[in-house]
Amino acid sequence: DARVTQTPRHKVTEMGQEVTMRCQPILGHNTVFWYRQTMMQGLELLAYFRNRAPLDDSGMPKDRFSAEMPDATLATLKIQPSEPRDSAVYFCASGSAGRTGELFFGEGSRLTVL
């Protein structure tokens, strides 16, 4: 059963620490999205990739966030340094450019920054 895998599922860290979240997209999917979900802001698109190339990261705070796809099986979202306002659930989703808009979401990484 193909699915998007995210790690870690839960992370508690202290302000100023580096946080790295990882995502394994579904094999064969060529688009990868990172979303952040909070009660106040809802779902925000942070960044997305097509064929491993970043297409749009305008939703991401550039000074502390970075997103990469080192290879087709791994996407990473890094926060350095982390701040309490980064506390949220971070979702990765993957899709196929041929089935536009149909995304498969991971279960999310719940981040708490103290």
Place this chain on the structure above:
Amino acid sequence: GDSVTQMEGPVTLSEEAFLTINCTYTATGYPSLFWYVQYPGEGLQLLLKATKADDKGSNKGFEATYRKETTSFHLEKGSVQVSDSAVYFCALFYNQGGKLIFGQGTELSVKP
């Protein structure tokens, strides 16, 4: 810019009641429209979609019709179950832009 607006929740219904969750959109072109559902503690799942005006998407008893004249894509179900309790997200997508734009989500709670 393009956006999606949903009715505010939470929506609380009794089992077997009729459900409508309103969704309207603002778009400069001709997007595809989607409803996604998020069950507690999980990621979002695609519920249904419609790719052009007057298309009706349906799945698991839920339906939504793409209405270009009213820029709406309201979600309906004739008889809800407790297991339908979740957060529902309306979204639009442009093939050219390549990104899914979500509404704020509407929480549904169905009581036995």
